[in-house]
Amino acid sequence: MKSKQETIFSSKTLTYFLQLADTMNYTQAAQILGITQPALTQQIKKLERTVGAPLFYSVGKKLRLSEAGRTMLNATHEIYEVLNQATDEIQQSTSADSGEINVGLLTSIEYSVFEDFAIQYYKENPDVTISFHMLTRKEIWDRLENNRIDLAIMYLPDDSIKNWKPYRSKKIITEDLLFIHHNEKFAGRKKIRLKDTLNNVWVTYPREYYLDQVIRENYKNAMVDTPNSVARFTTPDQIYEFSSATGAFTALPNSYILAKGTQDNMYSAQFEPGIKFDLAFVFRKDKDEIPRVGRVLNAFDQYLAEQDYTTRLTHIHDEKYRNSEGAKD
Structure with missing residues (x-):
């Protein structure tokens, strides 16, 4: 059984969350991700249950990030930044004339x-x-x-x-x-x-x-x-x-x-x-x-x-x- 950390930080979960945070539109985000809208909604609700708070809320027809959503977005960007820096540091030790x-x-x-x-x-x-x-x-x-x-x-x-x-x-x-x-x-x-x-x-x-x-x-x-x-x-x-x-x-x-x-x-x-x-x-x-x-x-x-x-x-x-x-x- 997956731990809470594994559920939150799976690559797929973060990708879905970031795409929705970028478009603020379930239909558009699902199209870009190549999945159905119900599948995206299910993944976001699953993530919200894991963190224990709603990440998005609606004002009329417009979607907005909640306070918890902004915290999650900042944390996700920090995670990607650490991973990118690690990748670059590894590659800096590689050869100049191959790869x-x-x-x-x-x-x-x-x-x-x-x-x-x-x-x-x-x-x-x-x-x-x-x-x-x-x-x-x-x-x-x-x-x-x-x-x-x-x-x-x-x-x-x-x-x-x-x-x-x-x-x-x-x-x-x-x-x-x-x-x-x-x-x-x-x-x-x-x-x-x-x-x-x-x-x-x-x-x-x-x-x-x-x-x-x-x-x-x-x-x-x-x-x-x-x-x-x-x-x-x-x-x-x-x-x-x-x-x-x-x-x-x-x-x-x-x-x-x-x-x-x-x-x-x-x-x-x-x-x-x-x-x-x-x-x-x-x-x-x-x-x-x-x-x-x-x-x-x-x-x-x-x-x-x-x-x-x-x-x-x-x-x-x-x-x-x-x-x-x-x-x-």
Whole structure:
């Protein structure tokens, strides 16, 4: 028979509690966890019976953490912090030239430079496995919290990240968000005002995605209507292809356009005022002291010192273009 401590601190119990505390919605939490709502409710009630107090209470239709729930949440975060620190300390004694590094890459990011770096790094370090995981912003944050990825590559600043205390960031480049359109009247413009981008439908990222939130926030701050989105996709390739095929306007990072280029019926311009954000590595403090992780970060610095990020993107685009032209011949 399990002890009270085993019941409270089982991995499944804590995972269920944390997910509900994060979403404050039984239905949403159950969907994310891949279980039924009654199963989640049963697990939470079981935990409440074990600790001897309710962890949540309702105000109308809204769920709230009780005082006991806040105590449990703080304790759970402390438990995970201790486990993460222990894991990092163990890994700091491991080899720099062997083992695995897990990298979470935001799905909306142009990945060609990181793909090229991984190829070069493997040739020089064949005993180090770099595993890239294409993830949503929430998935990246959850995996950072649970120490399931060593490095994240994501956009900043990000207001959805509430607790930066255990984390560090390392900027890679500052990105420009470009307006992508099919209006020949604007073809010669290098900059386009936000209010001039609303005379056509758009294709964008899903509402919870970073870039969609950035777009809506900038239009709101400029006191103009937000674009009318008729389709939403999770990757820049999907957005680009929909825009190209339908004539819908959109917005994509400059890095993606440098790597992809624009077709004959498409034009790009900067927004006025400009929309900028940083592309950065994010990782737990002391992760860079793990030999193989620190070595990868240093190698990436050297990789960009030899040829900067923008130049590499341009060369990748040129190489793809030459290959496609060769295939046609």
